[in-house]
Amino acid sequence: xxxxxxxxxxxxxxxxxxxxxxxxxxxxxxxxxxxxxxxxxxxxxxxxxxxxxxxxxxxxxxxxxxxxxxxxxxxxxxxxxxxxxxxxxxxxxxxxxxxxxxxxxxxxxxxxxxxxxxxxxxxxxxxxxxxxx
Amino acid sequence: xxxxxxxxxxxxxxxxxxxxxxxxxxxxxxxxxxxxxxxxxxxxxxxxxxxxxxxxxxxxxxxxxxxxxxxxxxxxxxxxxxxxxxxxxxxxxxxxx
Numbered sequence: 001x002x003x004x005x006x007x008x009x010x011x012x013x014x015x016x017x018x019x020x021x022x023x024x025x026x027x028x029x030x031x032x033x034x035x036x037x038x039x040x041x042x043x044x045x046x047x048x049x050x051x052x053x054x055x056x057x058x059x060x061x062x063x064x065x066x067x068x069x070x071x072x073x074x075x076x077x078x079x080x081x082x083x084x085x086x087x088x089x090x091x092x093x094x095x096x097x098x099x100x101x102x103x104x105x106x107x108x109x110x111x112x113x114x115x116x117x118x119x120x121x122x123x124x125x126x127x128x129x130x131x132x133x
Numbered sequence: 134x135x136x137x138x139x140x141x142x143x144x145x146x147x148x149x150x151x152x153x154x155x156x157x158x159x160x161x162x163x164x165x166x167x168x169x170x171x172x173x174x175x176x177x178x179x180x181x182x183x184x185x186x187x188x189x190x191x192x193x194x195x196x197x198x199x200x201x202x203x204x205x206x207x208x209x210x211x212x213x214x215x216x217x218x219x220x221x222x223x224x225x226x227x228x229x230x
Contacts, residue, residue, distance in 0.1 A: 009167075009171050010171065011172050011175060014226065018168070020163070022214070029214050030214055030217050031214055031215070032217050032218045033164060046219050048196050048199055048219075052199070052217055100225065101221070101225050102179070102180070102225030102226070104218075104219070
């Protein structure tokens, strides 16, 4: 069993499950941070990142997603190679400029399911991704 | 009088599956920089973007200047992978919670 452990990021009295993620396109690679959101089905990244990957919105599948406040937001879905720690996976990632949360969000679809367990340890203040060998 | 009380020795515990797992704390210099400066970044630069390479700050800018920062990072560190992240505002942090 492998376990990737990410300490929470502290902001005042708040501790946030923000982890580093590597994103790849055909020619470019870069790293960013994402908030691990077990309440989100899709991973939703900021649209500006598409430009950084030199991908055009039109290349993705248009998808209307319902946000927590009930509003529909327009997004573009891409299946991209993504790396969390040392684990590489192909994830379905939505990009949108209408989600005003200030974070990239790492949702459950194709990300959580790539691991055997994703555990939020509130006392230890870390999030652990477990994967059987 | 012989005491009936007996000391019960605890059974030997075999390491559980979880305790046998290989710990793999993830180290990332850029993420460490972002995490350790997070509160200050939110306070001073919320709503902007940060670009780092190997914990060296390339710059902080609005989204319309992000492309030039990335270009600068790739020019200065052609063999390294840049770190590009949005900096949330205080309100956005409360919103996601």
